[in-house]
Amino acid sequence: MTAGSEKNTADAERKEMTSGASSRARLRAIDLHAHIIVPEVYALAAQHNVFSELPTDPGVTDEMRRNIKERAATVLARMSDVTERIGNMDMMGVGVQVLSASLVHQGLEWADAQTSLRLARMTNDWIVKAVALHPSRLVGFGTLPLHVPALAVSELERCVRELGFKGVAISTTAGPMELGDTQLRPFWGKAEELEAIIFIHPGGNRDRRFKRFHLxxxxxxxxxxxMAISSLMYDGVLETFPSLKICISHGGGYMPYYMGRIDRNYVEKANTRINMRKPPIEYLRMLYFDSCVYDRAVLQHLVDKVGAExxxxxxxYPVGETKPIEFVAETDTLSAAQKEAIVxxxxxxxxxLPNS
Structure with a gap:
């Protein structure tokens, strides 16, 4: 094949994926990373989320603050308005969105046990109603009071068995606990038993070093x-529960791009492998990752490291990659089959779900 014919083939693949001959052809994409808020829950959580802790930046002018406030209002409205969501999905070419609560906006780790359970249930019941409005377009992931492991297990079971959710979204930590903490073993065991998908997304880093410049x-x-992937590996969660279905947001953060050093430590430092029976890269390939990485070279590296599957x-949604299908389609180093698999x-x- 000549360079010109290769370019023509790539152009045709992009056109087919991003435009399509009909609305049915266009709306095939499944977006696993899309956020909601429940206004009543957000009203309480907003007093405790990462935005409430950000110091006032003297470099921000009054006009900038007004713009930030207006943008925030737009983002919050888009997360709670189901009708607008469907319209935006149509414009993006997305056929199905998987809804999960924005843990940055309305995480529950600040609340006591019963309050967090009540708010989790309010959120999950809201998602059920949203999905019922557009059952062919929306799929639900539940939210849990993960910092109270016993309640998290019971609500996970309700989410899957009673509400019909395919899985749940959790943060990268559970209060003071890392995800590999022994107190969370019953949760991971129940997730594996229920074959529930666990979507891991940060709830907002509170470290003082990250408070400036929106770091x-x-x-x-x-x-x-x-860090979440590290805990799942090093604390033995992936070894103990090998059938878990875990997806990490934002392409897995930094972990997939520095595995050489991590694998080297596995070989050279015996204490790093006390809970592992194989190199870290093999555990990494047990996980799923989303495509929201904002850089096509990074997406290609992720595929090279873990496989397009x-x-x-x-x-x-609604704050990330506004053209997610084009982002994948225009990654020319991916094959047509790889693009179809990802999208x-x-x-x-x-x-x-049916693959049609």
């Missing part, structure tokens, strides 16, 4: 995801 978001989110479309086939298989 909690630009740098801190990927750091949290890397482990990567799922993710937009981070729909992988998520369809994971969620038990």
């Amino acid at each position: 909690w978001n630009s740098v801190g989110q990927a750091f949290e995801e890397a 482990r990567v799922l479309l993710g937009s981070d 729909r086939a992988n998520a369809a298989a994971l969620l038990g």
Whole structure:
């Protein structure tokens, strides 16, 4: 094949994926990373979320503050308005969105046991109603009071058995606990038993080093995801529960891109492998990752590292990748089969949806 014919083939693949001959052809994509808020829950959680802790930046003018406030109002409205969501999905070419609560906006770790359970149930009941309005377009992931493990287990079971959710979204930590903490073993065991998908997304990094320049978001989110994967590996969760279905947001944060050093430590430092029976890269390939990485070279590296079958479309709606399908389609180093797998086939298989 000549360079010109290769370019023509790539152009044709992009055109087919991003435009399509009909609305049915266009709306095939499955977006696994899309957020909601429940206004009543958010009203309480907003007093405790990461935004409430950000110091006033003297470099921000009054006009900037007004713009930030207006943008925040738009984002919050888009997360709670189901009608607008469907319209935006149509414009993006997304056929199905998987709804999960924005843990940055309305995480529950600040609340006591019973309050967090009540708010989790309010959120999950809201998602059920949203899905019922558009059952062919929306799929639900529940939310849990993960910092209270016993209640998290019971609500996980309700989410799957009673509400019909395909899985749940959790933060990268559970209060003071890392995800590999022994107190969370019953949760992981129940998730494996129920074959529930666990979508891991940060709730906002509170470290003082990340408070300036919005670093909690630009740098801190990927750091949290890397730490979550580290705990799942090193604390033996993936070894103990090998059938878990776990998807990490934002392409897994920093972890997939620095595995050489991590694998080296596994070989050279015996204490790093006390809960592992194989190199870290092999555990990494047991996980799923979304495509919301904002850099096509990074997406290609992720595919090279874990395989296209482990990567799922993710937009981070309504604040992330506004053209998630084009982002994948225009990654010319990916094959047509890999693009199709990422945009729909992988998520369809994971969620038990028809791949058509």
